[in-house]
Structures are given as C-alpha cells and as structure tokens.
Amino acid sequence: MKALKPWLACTLSMLMLFFMIVPLASASEGSGKKIIVGLSADFAPYEFRKNIDGEDQIVGSDVEIAKRIAADMGAQLEIQDIPFDSLLPALDSGRIDMIISGMTPTAERRKNVDFSDSYYISRQVIMTRAEDKDKYATLDSLKGVSIGVQKGSIQEGIAKDIEGAKLTSVDRISDIVLQLQSGRVDAAVMEGPVAEGQVANSSDLAITAATIPDSDTEMAIAVEKGNTELLSQINGTLAELKKTDEVSKFVQDATALNSDEQKASSNIFNIFWDYRHYYAKGVQYTLLLSALGVLFGFVIGLIVALMRLSNVGILRWIAMTYIEILRGTPMLVQLLIIHYGIAQTFHIEFSVLQSGIITLSINSSAYLAEIFRAGIQGVDRGQSEAARSLGMSYGATLRHIIIPQAVKSVLPAIGNEFIVIIKESSIVSFIGVADLMFQAQAVRSITYSALNPLLIAAAIYFVMTFVLSKLLGILERRWSVSDRR
Structure with missing residues (x-):
C-alpha cells in the first residue's frame, strides 16, 4: 500500500490541475469579443x-x-x-x-x-520534378499517371477528372512535396501561387506548361x-x-x-539547431499528454479491472463493453468523436489539450485494465484466503495485499504502455495540439524540407522512449529487491 500512496497523491493533484486550472486558464483567455x-x-x-x-x-x-x-x-x-x-x-x-x-x-x-x-480567383497548375517538366507538358500526358493532391481540396476533384489518374490524397502540401520528391507520385495538382512558392524553395521541382481548362477557382x-x-x-x-x-x-x-x-539548409543538424525551440515546445506537450494519459489511464484502468473481476454481473458487463469498444476502435476515431462529436451533439467543448488527454486516458485505460486483471489474477489465491481468515475485509485485502503485488508484477507492461502512448500521442496533432509531431510539421512548412524535420522528430521520440525504458528498468529492479530476500 505504501508503494501506491505516491501514485494516488500524484493522481489527485493532476486531476485537480486538469479539471480546475486548465478550464480557468481557458476562461481567462476568452474575455471580450473574439x-x-x-x-x-x-x-x-x-x-x-x-x-x-x-x-x-x-x-x-x-x-x-x-x-x-x-x-x-x-x-x-x-x-x-x-x-x-x-x-x-x-x-x-x-x-x-x-x-x-x-x-x-x-x-x-x-x-x-x-x-x-x-x-x-486562383488558377490551378501541374507541378512535377524538374527532370519531368517536359514529360508532362500537356494534360494528355497525365493520363494514367500517379498524382498527389491535398485531401478534401478542389484539386482533388480536378485530378479525379483526369483519365486514368491514380490519386494519392494527403493532409498537407509538404506531404505532397515529399511524395513527389520520393517518386511515389509523378505530378501534383496545386494552386498556382502555392506551387510557385514550392518551386522557388526547391530546385528539384518545376511547374509544367500543362494547362487545366476552366480551372480558375473562386x-x-x-x-x-x-x-x-x-x-x-x-x-x-x-x-x-x-x-x-x-x-x-x-x-x-x-x-x-x-x-x-x-x-533552409539541407543539413539536418542545422535545421535541428535553428528550430530547436519548436522541438523543445513539442517535447513538453508530448510528455505532458503522455504522462497525464497514462496516469489517468492507470486510475481508470484499475477501476475497470476491479469491475471486470466483480461478482456483480452488470458491473462485469459494463467493464467488458468499455474495454472491447475502446480496444476495437481506432484512436483517431475516438479523438474526433470526443473533440468534434461531443461538441456538436452535447455542446460540451473541450480544448484541444483536454480532448487529447481524455482520448489518450480512456484508450490507455482499456489496455491497462486487462494488464491489471492479469496481474490481480496472477496473485496466489491463498494469500487472499489467508488475509480473510485473519479478519481482513475484501477491500482491505485488495488495498494491502493484492493490488500492490499485482502492480509490481505488471510494471513492465505498464511501462510498455507508457512508451506506446508517447508514440501514439502524435495523433493529437490532427486537432491542432502543438505536440512534437505538430511542431515537426510546422518546421516542414517553414523550411520547405519535407523529410529532415520528420527524421529529427523520429530521433527525439526514440531518445524519449529509450530513456524512459531505462528508467523503468531501474525502477523494476529496485522493486524486485524484496523478492530476492
């Protein structure tokens, strides 16, 4: 139980921070007409x-x-x-x-x-690699060619009208450029001024002479x-x-x-140094999201695990349904439902940070619930029977004997879940949370370097997860000292 007290104290503190300080900060920003x-x-x-x-x-x-x-x-x-x-x-x-x-x-x-x-009113153009500029000089030359477009844009509709075109739809312009430079697509349909900006900053890209009829768009x-x-x-x-x-x-x-x-210099080290404050800010958000996600997931998961092991049928059914739904649906869908669906249906608007924390917490809790269930069931039943024979209640037995041993036995799995959450937290950039992935995308837009900012982000993710795994290994060894006595 002593080992669990710091967890509980920290959890209560974080809950107070999340439900009181964060909303108050949001409210203070919202004063006046906006x-x-x-x-x-x-x-x-x-x-x-x-x-x-x-x-x-x-x-x-x-x-x-x-x-x-x-x-x-x-x-x-x-x-x-x-x-x-x-x-x-x-x-x-x-x-x-x-x-x-x-x-x-x-x-x-x-x-x-x-x-x-x-x-x-803007015009639409065809952008391709510089060496292919003459190859795709007419609209007919694009028939059957792989074309990159921004998802949900008017350019996507234009590309669909090109006979036999194989479309690759991505979220950002920088992703289109990366697809083009890596040879995954042969051309891209883009706004004229947008394409001109890309060409001015990338010597390996060019705008072709191909004209798209009636492509001027409002x-x-x-x-x-x-x-x-x-x-x-x-x-x-x-x-x-x-x-x-x-x-x-x-x-x-x-x-x-x-x-x-x-x-921007193509040197990956120069990009990292010049935009280090972007990555530093992203690391802060990523660690905050991951820590709170696992912390709240720990508490929720433990509660759900106890419900899953309860003798009350309705509690077991609720716990099983909760686990299966969250494990059986993509985290991105859960994020969109929490951030957009709840706001539209119930008019409850979470900030992007709150939506990210809630999504990571409930998603993590579903997996942690099964981890805890396995840990609790792995404790020798004889210990529970001995505790009950000494007059300890069921709740006291759980608190003082079963749960501390279960947590110790599943610590590697909890640590692994923390590492997974650090990596999967990148999904919150989809709604605008300024985490590490969001900052990497911002650096891509500023530097016109499609790949290097992502390599830097990947290296930072690796360092964070590697250091965390080593720290968890030290903690695991310290907790297991008593087992060797």
Missing part, C-alpha cells in the same frame, strides 16, 4: 508559418483578410491551425467561427456551410449554416477590400514575404 478563424497554415502565400524576430507567426493574405474582418467587428482575432480536411468538422461543431483557407465554394460544401462572396469564406449576421459582416468587409483591390495586394505582399524566407 472571432475564431480556422485555416491550414501550409498554403503559402495564403497562409503559412514564418519565423519573424524569433517568433513563430502565421502570416499570409488570408490572415490579413481575417485581421481586417476582426477589426471591422471590433473583435479579438484567434487563429487555429487545423489540417485542411478537419476544417469543416471544426466549423460544423462550433469550434471555429469561420474558415479562411483558400476554400472553394463548391455545391457539395454549400450543403453544409454558407459561403461569403468570393474574394480572390475563394470564399465559410461560416456555419444559417449564420447570416456574421456572413453579412464578412461580406461588408470584403466589399470594401474589393473597391481598392487590396486582396491582390495582400497576395503580392505575402508572396514577397514567403520568397524573402532564407532558403
């Missing part, structure tokens, strides 16, 4: 990340439009960087107020959201269906911007700002 804009910050020159005066900032023409809208509304602007194909779910669940991310107002999208007046701002008041305010601002053609100036300025970015 407009929340969702975008995917890997779409230069419309929205992209840039290190300005040592500070990571999201800039671009769409950001300037968002600033003008917020100013006209007298509201504080908050920008959320979200993968492009998650923007519409975020808007539908009420987590953001509008989407300004070079989005095209298609008929399919209009079924779910309302769009503002168009504010810019850009508009998406808002929640039926939000006519906000839509009217947005259209009013856009009308003023159109009078002076300021949107075109925003695009030109953002293009110049993007081109002004110093070309």
